[in-house]
Amino acid sequence: MKKNIYFCLVLIFIISFSACNKLPTGEKDEGNILAKVNGWTLTEKEFNDQIDSIIKANNGQAVVPVAVLGLLNRTFIPPYIEEIDLSSTEGKQLYLNLMINLELLAQEAQMRKLDQEPDIAKDIRRTRIEILDLALLNEVLKKVTITPLEIENFYENEYKKTLENINQRKVREIVVDTEAKATGILVELLQGADFASLASIRSIAESAKDGGDLGYMVYQPNKKFQKFWEVVLLLDKGQVSSIFQDPVTKNFYIVKIEDIKKGEPESLSKIYDQLEFLLRQKKSVEAIDDLIADIKSKVEVEINSKLLEN
Numbered sequence: 217m218k219k220n221i222y223f224c225l226v227l228i229f230i231i232s233f234s235a236c237n238k239l240p241t242g243e244k245d246e247g248n249i250l251a252k253v254n255g256w257t258l259t260e261k262e263f264n265d266q267i268d269s270i271i272k273a274n275n276g277q278a279v280v281p282v283a284v285l286g287l288l289n290r291t292f293i294p295p296y297i298e299e300i301d302l303s304s305t306e307g308k309q310l311y312l313n314l315m316i317n318l319e320l321l322a323q324e325a326q327m328r329k330l331d332q333e334p335d336i337a338k339d340i341r342r343t344r345i346e347i348l349d350l351a352l353l354n355e356v357l358k359k360v361t362i363t364p365l366e367i368e369n370f371y372e373n374e375y376k377k378t379l380e381n382i383n384q385r386k387v388r389e390i391v392v393d394t395e396a397k398a399t400g401i402l403v404e405l406l407q408g409a410d411f412a413s414l415a416s417i418r419s420i421a422e423s424a425k426d427g428g429d430l431g432y433m434v435y436q437p438n439k440k441f442q443k444f445w446e447v448v449l450l451l452d453k454g455q456v457s458s459i460f461q462d463p464v465t466k467n468f469y470i471v472k473i474e475d476i477k478k479g480e481p482e483s484l485s486k487i488y489d490q491l492e493f494l495l496r497q498k499k500s501v502e503a504i505d506d507l508i509a510d511i512k513s514k515v516e517v518e519i520n521s522k523l524l525e526n
Contacts, residue, residue: 248260258315279301285300288318383478384477387472388412390421401414411456432477435449
């Protein structure tokens with residue numbers, strides 16, 4: 217469902233952008249014009265570019281579900297057609313008809329001055345803002361470059377140094393479904409029972425087959441619940457926790473820290489692509505921040521924060 221929503225948003229952007237592409241007569245090669253609706257023209261290249269963009273947004277698949285082609289797709293595409301092959305002549309014709317029908321409706325709406333109604337005008341402006349924002353950001357971000365030397369420096373000065381300040385904890389866990397069971401196990405541990413052996417016999421977690429061993433862990437909130445990390449990060453080497461509960465599953469936990477060590481960096485060659493991606497993201501954010509700061513320095517921005525108070 218999320219994939220369809222994302223794809224639909226991408227498609228809306230593609231169609232919206234092309235719908236604004238009205239050029240004066242004579243600026244396009246008449247021999248390449250695929251369709252005309254009053255002052256709106258669509259060239260063969262523009263149409264093919266849209267098809268390519270849709271296929272790219274669909275993970276490179278030319279067969280596209282009709283359900284993600286827009287809100288009005290079922291008005292113009294027969295209900296028995298569930299997918300369109302945009303690599304075929306028939307599929308392209310169906311999509312071209314959809315574009316033309318959408319343009320006809322939009323022009324008729326303008327003739328009736330529906331675009332001047334306050335709520336609709338606001339929505340149109342919002343879409344226009346998004347298109348312009350994307351165009352400007354694309355112009356800025358395509359200038360962001362990453363050199364091999366920058367990646368090497370990023371590896372030495374940020375990645376490795378960050379790992380040096382992060383402790384990895386080797387954790388074992390025992391998970392049971394009642395507090396009474398957890399209390400009994402904790403008593404046995406305090407009396408000297410082996411944690412791994414009890415985990416293998418009593419724990420209901422997947423880790424039981426490994427004696428409760430979760431390996432070396434660093435804080436990753438998406439992998440365990442917050443209370444788990446609060447307990448694990450406070451324990452020293454060799455310590456066993458008291459009983460605590462997962463607020464979602466309602467299961468009861470006991471954990472032990474078997475070892476604590478500094479992070480060990482991977483080789484540069486192994487994580488080169490990941491570091492390049494992270495560095496590009498970092499420089500992109502910086503470029504956007506610089507752009508916003510530069511624009512703000514030229515205009516006056518007024519904010520009444522008191523209106524946000526409850």
